[in-house]
Structure formats: C-alpha cells, structure tokens
Amino acid sequence: MSSASDPGILYIVPTPIGNLGDISERACAVLAEVQVIAAEDTRHSGKLLSHLGIKNDLLALHEHNERDRSEALIKRLQAGESIALISDAGTPLISDPGYVLVGQCRRAGIKVVALPGACAITTALSASGLATDRFCFEGFLPAKPQQRRKRLQELLTETRTLVFYESPHRIVHTLEALHEVFGEQRGCVLGRELTKQFETYLTGTVAEVLQQVTADSNQQRGEMVLMLAGAEPAAHTELPTEALHCLKLLSQELPLKKAAAIVAEVYGLRKNQLYEYGLQAKNE
Structure with a gap:
C-alpha cells in the first residue's frame, strides 16, 4: 500500500x-x-x-x-x-x-x-460451446417489449456471439423475443446459477431453449447469462434473386415467418436465412 x-x-x-x-x-x-x-x-x-x-x-x-x-x-x-x-x-x-x-x-x-478474477461473461462463454474468438456483450436488454425487440433487430446481422445478462422474471419474455426476431434455428445457450450448487446450461436452438425454460419453472430461477450464436456473415448475398423477389411478394400478404417457410420449400433454401433477410430488409 x-x-x-x-x-x-x-x-x-x-x-x-x-x-x-x-x-x-x-x-x-x-x-x-x-x-x-x-x-x-x-x-x-x-x-x-x-x-x-x-x-x-x-x-x-x-x-x-x-x-x-x-x-x-x-x-x-x-x-x-x-x-x-x-x-x-x-x-x-x-x-x-x-x-x-x-x-x-x-x-x-x-x-x-x-485484479483478475470471477466474471460471469467469460465463465459462461468458456462452457457454452459457441464461438468465443469474437463476442459482443450487451448487458441487460431494455425492459419494455417494444424497445427490447428494436434492440434485438439491430443485432440481427451481428456475426459475433451475443452475450446478455437476464433476470428470472424476464427470461421467458426475452426468449420469446429472440424466437420472434432471430427465428427458431439460431444456436442458443442459457447459463444459470454459475459456480453454484444448481449450475445449469441449457443448449440448443432458440426454440428448444425456450421450450425447456417454459416447461420447467426451476429453469426460471437464479442469475442468468444468455448467449446466442452470431449470424452467418453476408448470408443474404447467397440467396437467389428470384427467391428474394418471391419472398418480398409473399410477405406483403402473409406473415414473414410463413412467407419464408414457403419460399424455403420451393427453392430448397434455409427458412431461417430467408427470415433473417426479410427482417433486415424491413428494418432498412
């Protein structure tokens, strides 16, 4: 001293x-x-x-x-x-x-x-199985649903692994918002009660993690780190022009998720890729 x-x-x-x-x-x-x-x-x-x-x-x-x-x-x-x-x-x-x-x-x-020491971000990332060479820490998302959805839409094309802190009373709503904005197939990991007796990692797609959390109230307790796989770089440039035109027309008459599913089946493409492109186009 x-x-x-x-x-x-x-x-x-x-x-x-x-x-x-x-x-x-x-x-x-x-x-x-x-x-x-x-x-x-x-x-x-x-x-x-x-x-x-x-x-x-x-x-x-x-x-x-x-x-x-x-x-x-x-x-x-x-x-x-x-x-x-x-x-x-x-x-x-x-x-x-x-x-x-x-x-x-x-x-x-x-x-x-x-001093170096404990940090929930790095602890959760190291055990997540998601890419750790580049990541983006977002802290807590906005509490109001409209602002939360807007922030998630801004992160839609972020290629780095996304890391959030979340509270027990909001985790279901946040996962539902992720499901709505990022689609069903984006990789997702929820780390809960890290280093404690009931430490848990839920892994899978956004849809699968949401299902696990809503099915078991115990998974809605404790301190949480929520992680999301980054977007595929420049994924929309690989989509055929005809498919994008079809998606644009269908989305004027149908919900984007349904329009993406139809175009994906017709053109043999990934539904989630089309859905992300459609959301990005809407925001722009």
Whole structure:
C-alpha cells in the first residue's frame, strides 16, 4: 500500500459469482489492507467479508449515489488512503457501478489497479460451446417489449456471439423475443446459477431453449447469462434473386415467418436465412 505522503490506490477487486472458494488470495489481502471498501450493497458484501474473516470499513457506492460519493472518495485517495471497489458479485463495472469513480481517478492521476478474477461473461462463454474468438456483450436488454425487440433487430446481422445478462422474471419474455426476431434455428445457450450448487446450461436452438425454460419453472430461477450464436456473415448475398423477389411478394400478404417457410420449400433454401433477410430488409 502507499505511504501517507503519496496518493492512495483504487483497487478493482472481483468477488465470487457464486462459489466462495473462487476468491483469490490477492483479493483477500487487498480487502484486508485497504482503508475502506466501496461496495454496491454493504449488507450483501458484509456477509462475504464476515465469511472471509475480514474486518474493514464498508461504504455504499451504487448507481444512485456514485456521482456524489466519488468526489469524496477522490479526496480520500489524494490524502493517501487506498480503497477497494467491489460489486455484489463478479468483476466491478461489468454492468455494475464504478465507471464514474474510475474515470475520475484517471483524470486526477490516481493509480487504478484491477485484479483478475470471477466474471460471469467469460465463465459462461468458456462452457457454452459457441464461438468465443469474437463476442459482443450487451448487458441487460431494455425492459419494455417494444424497445427490447428494436434492440434485438439491430443485432440481427451481428456475426459475433451475443452475450446478455437476464433476470428470472424476464427470461421467458426475452426468449420469446429472440424466437420472434432471430427465428427458431439460431444456436442458443442459457447459463444459470454459475459456480453454484444448481449450475445449469441449457443448449440448443432458440426454440428448444425456450421450450425447456417454459416447461420447467426451476429453469426460471437464479442469475442468468444468455448467449446466442452470431449470424452467418453476408448470408443474404447467397440467396437467389428470384427467391428474394418471391419472398418480398409473399410477405406483403402473409406473415414473414410463413412467407419464408414457403419460399424455403420451393427453392430448397434455409427458412431461417430467408427470415433473417426479410427482417433486415424491413428494418432498412
């Protein structure tokens, strides 16, 4: 740690996403040695620190007070105190508070040290079976159905693996929206309760994962990471002009899904490929 005459250090400290054994020795040492720990939820984090046998001062830093509280924390850091930033679970700042504080530290010339550790995104991706060389993290989708569908349509042609966080009370609605926008056949994996006793991975197509979740209420519980295979690159350029013209005419009279199914059968093409093209054309 720093001496009293030097500015302190802001440590970004990951905490377990489920299994308490996943916290590192270095993380424990930092949490014990800093002058104060800024936590998203002090009651939640207090239980973790008690389990680890760490007695240290806790203060709340969450989305509702971060801008106001960051200024006071910067002054403490400039006075020589070191601070650890933690979230409720996993790596801070990943869909969690901390961006404002870290940004202010950088601008003030205060040293920021990020420790490696647990993160639900990389944990889920590594076990998903989907492509991991390139992926796109979208966090939580909008809560309102119309805005959620609009955001998904914007991602329709994204070729990277898509990663979302989702909550239990919205998972069915989100899977239904994925089914509507991306079609039935897009590869899908739902990671649930990662590193915990009831860790589960549901894999298959969007339609298959939706069926599994709606059939078993237990699959609608816990913390969730939802992953979707990326679109095939430039898939629409492989479609015959006659088939696209037929799809355009039919979709004026029929729902797009049904029109795509008819054209796919007539021309021997993939229904999902035609459906994605039709949605993209509609958006444009």
